Amino acid sequence: MDFLANLAPHLVNGITLGLLFALIALGFMLIVGVMEVINLAHGSLFALGAYVAMTIIGIEPQWFGPLGEWYAALPAGLRYSFALVLAPILVGLVGMLLEFCLRGTYGKDPLFGLLLTFGAAMVIEELIRIIWGSGEQVLQTPPAISGAFIWNGLIWSSYRFFAAGFSVLAIVMVWLFLERTPYGAIIKAGAHDSEMVRALGINLSRLRLYVFGFGVALAALAGIIMAPIWGLRPHVGVDAVIPAFLIIALGGVGSFGGAVVAGVLVGLTVGITGAYASEWSLMSMYILLIAVISFRARGLFGKKSVLEN
């Protein structure tokens, strides 16, 4: 009983963590699932998103004259939500730029896409270092979602729950978009046969452009959400891309539900080991992956993927 009392908070915590992981993996999942591109720049775009948001929130009055002053006068909450919308869009455009570079690699060995984005990751990380410096930065969160609250005897971070809740929102939105809109249908079709998409008379290259942009925007969004927890530094993306990888492998390529379930699963595993075998908390997710993949060829819910041949 006492043990359960101890365990409970860690379960809660593990689930929140898991939702965050799922959010991190979301954009990566979309790109890999639909375009069969393993986007190793996911991490640095994740970081870029946070940096851009930080800049937008902290715009100095003098930058844009009266407009700037009016903006700077806005309550923190408004500026934050503004950044939450604008930053992903901007980074999404960067993503589209990257997609142009990727075009040459379509239909070739998927390796090339993977390595191109590996190069891009380096470039973006260095650009961040040049623009914002290599120092530790802080992404300010509005007071409404900052601070902590006490819940049966333990202190919990309000922001963490906001973040988890936001992840749920984002996940549901994306799911609705994929399942309940014609665009979603097309995207899913594109995921499984580009033949069919062409047959539908849809411009495949434009589809790819948008999907990639969208996936990257999601990466940026995750970056903004994670920055107040992980902190912000040019190479923070590395911490994002590996879990994303893992979760996709675990959930199965091209499976939306899989990614979400896997995210939560990883979160729980890390959370619980963190409490009872903390030194293995990082290792645990790899073990989990190896265990699952050894028995389930395509992760939990994976479908056959072109990337397998």
Add this chain to the structure above:
Amino acid sequence: MNTNTGVAAWITRPMLITFALLVSLPLWIESVGLYQYLGVEIVIWMVFALGFNLLLGYTGLPAFGHGAYFGIGAYAFGLSQLHLAESLWLGIFCAMFFAALGGAMVATFLSHRRGIYYALLTIAFGQVFWFLSIKWHRLTGGEDGLLNIPRPDLDLGFVSISLASNQALFYFVLLLFVLVVIGLWRLIHSPFGTVIKAIKQNEMRTAFIGYNVWLYKWLVFTLSASIAGLAGGMFAMAQESAYPDVMSLHASGFVVMMVLIGGGMVSFWGPVIGAAVYFLARDLLGAATETWLLWYGLMFMAVIMFKPEGIAGAWQGLVKRRKESARVEKKPFTG
């Protein structure tokens, strides 16, 4: 990729040229502003990349955690020297053996997988080894690394040569490089080589012809892991220490970069060219600018975008175009 039915001699002209170039290296390396130690590292990574390309280029298996076996080799070499006996051959043996062992173990999980899941599993295992190398610090020295690894003499029974100087070490490393090159060249023109290339092109048909695809994939992985181990062992000699970061995802990514920049997908020599370019570019950029990573990434993106077959591919294309234009000149009345 070069055909099997063409004449495949033990030694070919490109080999002789490469060997000659490298043998003479110590004579001119300083005068072009390079330094001996860099030569050592380059050749070591050439060996690593060659072994890795057996997996990536010839069998088409995307393995992204190969730094792990390089690292295992380095640690195995170091530990054998520090705790067992100071002997070069023992060290090399341990390096190759334990890397192969690790590889074989992982390969048993991997070999019925393909494509992205193969890649992801290799990454996961790579991370596990990396993690262990830090975690198990009583054995490995953790993030401080395994230090003061001796460079044992090269004992040939009748004579024993000291490898203390980087130049002596270079020639030893070069010797192993030569053996590896000849060995691999032979291997890829052997029946085994033909089979793995077949697996790359069409795994299913290869099985239907009656080959045990799993076993071949397993064997290739183990083999290339042991070569990675060999390289790692030499690396431990060169650095006289072994560090966890050679096992990190980045190090593993870099060897993939070398192979692709060089053109490993289309040429036996790709990895060799790639390793050389990689280190030269990196060493210069690193010394020239704080932002070397930026230029490095751009360069890399450019190669993938404009010459995905890598340098060797570009070269082959050039030669081909030459030939064609020549042919056109020969018969001016065509068309």
Add this chain to the structure above:
Amino acid sequence: MSTKQARHSEKAHPMRRVLPGVAAAVLGAYIAQVPVAAAGMGPIIIGLTSDASGQYANSGASDRRGMLMAIAEFNAKGGVLGRKIVTIHIDTETTPATGSRAAERLISRDKVSFLIGAVSSGVANAISQVAQKNGVIYLNTNSSSPTESGKNCHRVKFVWDGNGANFAQAAVTNALNTYGKKWQLVTNDYVWGHNTSKATRTLVEKAGGTIVDEILVPQGTRDFSSTLLKIQQVKPDVVAAAVGGDDQKAMRQQVAQLGMGQNPAWINNQQDWPDVYGLPTDNLFGVFGTTWYYNLDLPGVADFVARYQKMYPDTKMRVPGNVFYNGYMATHSLLQAIETAGTTNNHAVIKQLENLKVSARERMQHHDAWMNPKTHQMQQTIYLATANTGGDKDDMFKIISESAPETVADANAEATCKLESLADTPVYEP
């Protein structure tokens, strides 16, 4: 000159031909930059091995600024022994393997006379090993790992930062009396973390406190929520955290979010200025160590800060911190040692450094400092600080105590450090 050359050739080549371009640039620039001073009376070349990328990029930059300022001041006075001082910097990427290569390159190709700079102990080890082999004097400016002046010490290596043991010494006893006897350790699960926590543990137990629990967090941990929950469940009086690098940055942020910085009491190891500068002060919870602070009320400090601001008018960091200070002091002392030795001969300079004594005034610290000849670690004043909530945005620390070197000496360093004999250290006189 090499730098300009290379940058130029970089920009010059069109994308499409990038590879051959770079290849050409490589050779071109190499040929162009064959060392100026092969030997003899050319300038003294100093190789700077501070990190410019990776985890410690930021501290590395600050470290390097310190060295460069010291060098600039000497050059202004006409250099050392009448020789100008030039520097070559190579990014060690916070990666030991790169550290060795960088050291090999600087020694064999650039023929440097001395090597300076490190933040990560791994890199410092790698460099010092190559340096020892060649007899090149190497200054570890900023790695605070006890192993540096312990089991991994070298005759050619001199360590200028206070280490985990020193800070523990300074912190533990007074924390034990003020906050309580029930301690919990949070330890980064790698060598540095374990050493630091071990030091704390022994001190705590010696002083009659108890360690109720130790949480090991793997290197690379970004989410400390479960750790923090665990701490709340254990309810210790004091948490002594030996968490470093990015892990520490992440942890700080999460502790701040929970407002757990005050209760329980936290004992952190050293907080490097570049890591905390510009952060909100609630990121700076608990008690932590440092070797120097720009607001110390001591003669010379104000002037030092002014010189910094004059030389680096447009760095984000408006005031120098401990990392800069260590980089500066190390380089300064080395150059002085060369001058007094009257030669760059490594043995002579080593002897000078081993008997180095620097007055409190020169060090801008409260106590005289001296080099321990047995461990090659600078014995210096250790300060304990805590967040300064009142002050302006630069004045982040409140110094709460200063301890004389002898009171905080790293007890088991001398036992574990086995320096190579001078005789086994090759003579090196560039």
Add this chain to the structure above:
Amino acid sequence: MALFEAQNLHKRFGDRVVLEEINLSFEAGQISGIMGPNGAGKTTCFNVLTGRYKPNRGKVIFDGEDITGMAPRSIARKGISRSFQIMNLFDDFSVIENVLIGVPQVRDRGFNMTRRVAADSVAMDKAAMVLEQVGLKDKAFENAGSLPYGDRRALEIGVALASEPRLLFLDEPTSGLGIDATARLAELVLELKQAYTIVIIEHDMKFLFGLADNIAVIHWGQVITRGTPDELRANKWVQSSNLGKLA
């Protein structure tokens, strides 16, 4: 008894029954045909017979030995080889390499890492012979990927022949071929009949009726009738179905 027998095979994908109560037997030295409209389950049946899929129920017996659910490679090594409807070649290899890799001499030395393939004259001759048979001799060193369609079909069969099978399965060998190419293929098959037992899946009835000694008709995943071409021509069902009109 027959060289190859399938005894009441069942195959389900999920809840969809694809094969039901399939009983087939192929006599040595004969050409047997399996026909039926598209989607009747012919190819699935083939895949079950050659080990690509395990049947849910039933037995596959080759030369008196139960080979049900054996891995494709083991079945192949027992002397059963097949061609594919969707072509499955080694496109980066030269034509002769495609055959060479199937040659038993090469296969048995598969783990040999030092011997040169090209030096193995026995294997080379064997490969050359196969190419002779399928009429690709003069294209031996062209790249398989760049062959015209008809030649690729021929090579598809060549690869299957290389392993000296006792039983040869051909999956829709005529698909995509023109009239005279089909005619040439028919000659080739008759020629092969001297050496091999052959099973052909076809929907081109003329082709099949011209060659096969006996034919099984599969529809809705079941064998609805079997017999010699003449018997089938007489068969009510075949006549009623459009299949008959073709023949």
